[in-house]
Amino acid sequence: MILQGENILKQYHHKGEMINALDHVSFKVNKGDFVTVTGPSGSGKSTLLLALFGLIRLTSGNIIFDGKRIDNISDRQLTEIRKKSVGYILQSFALIPYLTTIQNVMIPLALEKVPGKEQVKRAREILEYVGLSDRMEHLPREISAGQQQRIAIARSIIHRPQIIMADEPTGNLDPTLSLEILEFLKKINRENKITIIMVTHSPVAAEYGTMKLHLNEGKIMESGK
Amino acid sequence: MTILKLVLIELWKRKSQLITGLLAITLGIAVIIAIQSVSVVSERNVARNLDNLGANILVLPQGASIDDYYTSDIDAPTLPMDYVERILTSTIAGVDNMSPKLTRRVKVGDQSVVLTGILPKSEIASKPLWQSSGLLGAELKTTCAPNQSANKSHGLEDDKLKRKAIDTLNSKDCLAGSQVAKKLRLSTNGRINIMGKEFNVVKILPETGTVDDDRIFANLHDVQQLLGIENQVSAIEIMGCCNAISEGLLGQLRNILPDTRITTIGQIVSTQIETNQLMKKVTLIMLIIIFFVGGISIGNYIWANVNERKREIGILRMMGAKRSIIYKMFLLKALILGVGGGFLGYLLGTFAGVILGPYLAGIVVKPVYIYLLWSVLFSVAISLAGSLFPTYLAAKFDPHTNLQED
Numbered sequence: 001m002i003l004q005g006e007n008i009l010k011q012y013h014h015k016g017e018m019i020n021a022l023d024h025v026s027f028k029v030n031k032g033d034f035v036t037v038t039g040p041s042g043s044g045k046s047t048l049l050l051a052l053f054g055l056i057r058l059t060s061g062n063i064i065f066d067g068k069r070i071d072n073i074s075d076r077q078l079t080e081i082r083k084k085s086v087g088y089i090l091q092s093f094a095l096i097p098y099l100t101t102i103q104n105v106m107i108p109l110a111l112e113k114v115p116g117k118e119q120v121k122r123a124r125e126i127l128e129y130v131g132l133s134d135r136m137e138h139l140p141r142e143i144s145a146g147q148q149q150r151i152a153i154a155r156s157i158i159h160r161p162q163i164i165m166a167d168e169p170t171g172n173l174d175p176t177l178s179l180e181i182l183e184f185l186k187k188i189n190r191e192n193k194i195t196i197i198m199v200t201h202s203p204v205a206a207e208y209g210t211m212k213l214h215l216n217e218g219k220i221m222e223s224g225k
Numbered sequence: 226m227t228i229l230k231l232v233l234i235e236l237w238k239r240k241s242q243l244i245t246g247l248l249a250i251t252l253g254i255a256v257i258i259a260i261q262s263v264s265v266v267s268e269r270n271v272a273r274n275l276d277n278l279g280a281n282i283l284v285l286p287q288g289a290s291i292d293d294y295y296t297s298d299i300d301a302p303t304l305p306m307d308y309v310e311r312i313l314t315s316t317i318a319g320v321d322n323m324s325p326k327l328t329r330r331v332k333v334g335d336q337s338v339v340l341t342g343i344l345p346k347s348e349i350a351s352k353p354l355w356q357s358s359g360l361l362g363a364e365l366k367t368t369c370a371p372n373q374s375a376n377k378s379h380g381l382e383d384d385k386l387k388r389k390a391i392d393t394l395n396s397k398d399c400l401a402g403s404q405v406a407k408k409l410r411l412s413t414n415g416r417i418n419i420m421g422k423e424f425n426v427v428k429i430l431p432e433t434g435t436v437d438d439d440r441i442f443a444n445l446h447d448v449q450q451l452l453g454i455e456n457q458v459s460a461i462e463i464m465g466c467c468n469a470i471s472e473g474l475l476g477q478l479r480n481i482l483p484d485t486r487i488t489t490i491g492q493i494v495s496t497q498i499e500t501n502q503l504m505k506k507v508t509l510i511m512l513i514i515i516f517f518v519g520g521i522s523i524g525n526y527i528w529a530n531v532n533e534r535k536r537e538i539g540i541l542r543m544m545g546a547k548r549s550i551i552y553k554m555f556l557l558k559a560l561i562l563g564v565g566g567g568f569l570g571y572l573l574g575t576f577a578g579v580i581l582g583p584y585l586a587g588i589v590v591k592p593v594y595i596y597l598l599w600s601v602l603f604s605v606a607i608s609l610a611g612s613l614f615p616t617y618l619a620a621k622f623d624p625h626t627n628l629q630e631d
Contacts, residue, residue, distance in 0.1 A: 055543060055625040076547065083545020094540045098238035099231075106226040111545050119226055155544075 002162060002195050003029040003052065008061035010047055010218075021047045023218035024061070029211065031162075034189045035197045036209030044218040045199040049165050052197070053086050054078030066162065083111050087156030087194075091168035093148040095140040101151050102127065102136040108159040122158055130154045130184070146177035150184065157188060164188070166198040170205055182208050228550060232557045235534075242530070247566050249522035250607060253515035254570025254600045255577060257508060262578030264504040266590050282463035284308065284478065285486040289460075303327070303457035308482055312463075317477045322464040327448050327457065328440075333419055338405050339440045340419060342448025342458075345394035396447050399424040403431060404438040417441070420451050465489075516607055523562060523611035527555055531619040542624035551620040559612035560605060567604030571597045 010022040021044045029035055037045045050056040052063060054075065063071040070081060087108075088094070095104050102123045109119040127133050130150040135143055140151070149169060156164050166185065170178035182205055189196050200206055214221045236243050286302035309325050327342040394400070399419075401411050406429045411417060415426045424443060432438055449455050465474050478487050531538070538551060575592045582590030 050625045055623075079542070079545050079547050081545075082543065086545075088543050094536070094543075096537050096540065098235055103226055103234070107231075107541070108544055110226040110228065110231070111541075111550065116226070 001028055002031040002033075002066060003197075004062075004064040005048075005052070006062040006064070008048070008051065008063065009059045010044075010051055010056065011059045020218045022051065022058075022061075025215075025218070025220050027213060027220065029195060029197065031195055032189070032193045033195050033211045034186065034209050035195075035211045035213060036206040037197065037199045037213045037215060038201070038203075038206045039215035039221075041201075043215040045215055046167055047218075048215070049167050049197065049199050052165065053082050083108070084159070085162045087159070087161040087164040089149070089152050089156050089164060089166040089169045091171035093140070093145075093152045093172075095148055095151055095155075097140055100137050100139055101132060101143070104140070104151055105154045105158055108155060112159060123154075126154045126158045127151075145173055146180060149173060149177075149181050153181070153184060153188070157192065157194065160192075161194065163195040163197065166196060168199055168201065170200070170202060175204075178202070178205065228553050229557060232554055232561065236558065236561065242526070243562075246523065246526040246562050247569065250519045250562065250566030250604055251569040251573060253519045253607075254567055254604050255573035257511055257515060257603075258571050258574025258596055258600055259577040259581070260504060260508050260511065261596060262575055262590050262593055263582050263585070263588070264508065265593055266582065266588050267504070281489055282465045282475065282478070283488050284461040284463065284482060285488070286459075287484045287486055289486060301329075301459060303454060303459055304461075304485055306456045306458050308485070309458075309461060311481055312461075312478070315477075315481050317474065317481070319465055319474045320463055324462040324464075325445060325458040326460050326462060327445060327452065327454060328459040329448075329452050329454075331420060331452075333409060333417065333441075336408055338409070339436075340448060340452075341440045341442050342445035343394065343442050344445045394427075394442070394444050396444055397422075397424055398427045398443070400428045400430055400442040401426050402438040402440045402442075403429060403433075405441055406430075419443075422447075422451055512603075516603075516610075519604075519607040520611035523559065523608045524615055525611075527559060527612040528615035528618075530558070531555065531615050535622065538619055538622055539624045542622070548620040551622075552616055555612055555616040555619055556609060559608040559616075563605030563608030564601055566608065567601035568597070570604060571600040574600070 005025055005027050008022050008025040009020065012019045012021055023044075025044075025048065037048060039045050047056060051058055053065075054070065054073075058071050061071065062069055065081065066085070070078060096107070099107075102120070105123045105126060106119045109122060114122075124133065124136070127136055130153055132147060132150055132154065135147060140148055143151075149172075153169075156166075164185075169185070170181050173181060185196055185198065186208055188194055198205065198209070206212060284304070286304040289302045306325055309323055312320060312323060325344060329340055330337055331340045332338075399417065401409075401417070405411070406426075409417065411426050411429060413426060413429055417424050417426055419441070424441075430437065430442075445458070449457065463478075475487055475489065479485075541550065575596070578590040579592065582588050
């Protein structure tokens with residue numbers, strides 16, 4: 001098991017009312033799982049994704065990653081875990097607009113202070129892997145949405161994380177490109193044994209999961225493989 | 226890829242913002258450098274002039290003005306030479322040396338020149354350039370003449386600045402100022418006829434930048450005889466002890482010479498010194514204003530940059546960038562702006578000083594290289610101080626808040 005959530009509670013105050021964004025959620029994820037998290041808007045899917053590695057702090061509950069509790073450690077330690085072990089893919093690609101493809105992909109390595117030559121070597125390899133070796137010096141605005149998402153995927157795996165957190169990775173793409181990205185995530189999951197937790201609205205994307213969680217009003221309504 | 230490279234790329238890709246950010250700090254530094262460059266040269270000039278003047282007290286006939294003394298008109302009033310004796314026989318302390326002078330504008334050929342009669346043994350030849358021309362005599366016995374440390378305070382460390390007297394100036398010999406020598410085409414060991422009397426030009430004096438350049442100096446007794454003004458002088462230059470002047474030497478002199486006008490040459494220069502001090506105060510005030518205005522301007526620029534890059538900050542924090550990385554990103558940017566602004570400000574300010582100095586202040590301004598270090602340090606301090614608060618706020622952003630803007 002790589003990740004476990006126990007009784008996760010996240011409450012917000014909204015207009016004087018207490019809202020349970022996550023209402024005592026529990027789950028277990030094994031290494032190499034491809035987890036899809038579905039549910040209607042406002043069900044708590046993205047909150048769960050952000051809460052797992054400290055981007056949002058929990059009200060109560062435990063999160064265990066790689067055998068260690070991480071819900072009660074410092075921001076600094078959580079940042080270190082995100083840097084070394086987690087890759088993020090967002091719906092809007094989250095690329096830095098003034099950096100080229102290769103420069104965007106190298107950022108996680110720069111944060112880990114990997115030497116420059118090693119950064120370039122690994123970035124070239126990974127861009128070849130995602131089929132963008134001919135777009136290395138392009139700026140994000142100069143390439144298509146599908147290609148931008150592939151850059152984001154390359155960036156999320158370049159530092160060899162244990163787990164990828166994907167928040168609606170196909171939300172901005174047409175059906176053909178969506179399938180291309182989903183196939184790509186599946187490939188990464190199988191070939192590199194990287195665990196993926198993917199939040200999605202799409203029933204087609206949800207079918208890619210080897211484990212499925214369905215949330216409604218902050219509660220897990222359905223969990224299965 | 227490094228954080229520094231990330232900062233440099235961001236700066237380069239947003240050039241227009243970079244120029245705006247640099248402009249305020251560059252102009253601020255440039256103004257200070259320009260003022261400071263002009264005033265430092267002005268101060269050095271004043272110090273040099275003080276040393277060139279040598280004497281610091283001027284005894285003039287009653288009703289004569291400083292202008293009369295300098296223009297040396299034919300009808301300029303005179304005072305009896307006995308007054309030198311009167312001072313010598315008094316018990317007044319602090320009079321180190323006296324140099325009586327008779328000065329008149331005379332015609333040499335068709336040129337008008339100023340003829341000055343001096344007593345060689347007592348003529349104060351403290352003018353550094355005179356001394357370097359080989360007119361060194363015995364050192365005058367002074368109670369408080371400028372010493373080396375005093376010279377150093379004027380930025381002049383030349384050991385020759387000790388006050389010395391001209392040894393001899395024989396009858397029929399004269400010294401010619403550089404300008405008058407040019408005008409009359411005189412050369413050393415040449416001859417000149419003044420009012421029917423032949424003089425040997427024993428020395429062409431080097432250029433001093435003072436009225437001396439337009440004068441011919443001859444023995445006082447010869448000049449008195451030549452002009453028909455026996456036992457009269459135009460002025461007595463006194464080298465007075467600085468401490469004695471401040472303790473009332475002028476008043477004591479006025480008591481024994483009631484029908485004279487006694488002034489300190491220092492008063493003339495002190496006006497210029499006061500102006501320089503005023504310039505220093507203005508520079509300090511501007512420095513404070515520029516520190517705040519520049520700091521606020523840079524702070525505003527960095528804050529706008531932080532807001533523009535909220536998502537980027539969120540992305541970096543999500544990927545594992547510590548708060549220290551965010552500090553590093555923005556403070557490095559501020560440091561680069563500070564170094565750039567300081568460097569450009571120095572160049573612009575120095576250029577303005579060099580170009581405008583001769584027009585505005587009538588002085589030749591040269592670059593003061595040490596100001597480059599100070600302007601960069603000051604500019605970096607402004608830039609970092611202005612950027613600190615926006616950077617602190619940027620580092621405190623919750624990553625998810627900015628990512629939710631997606």
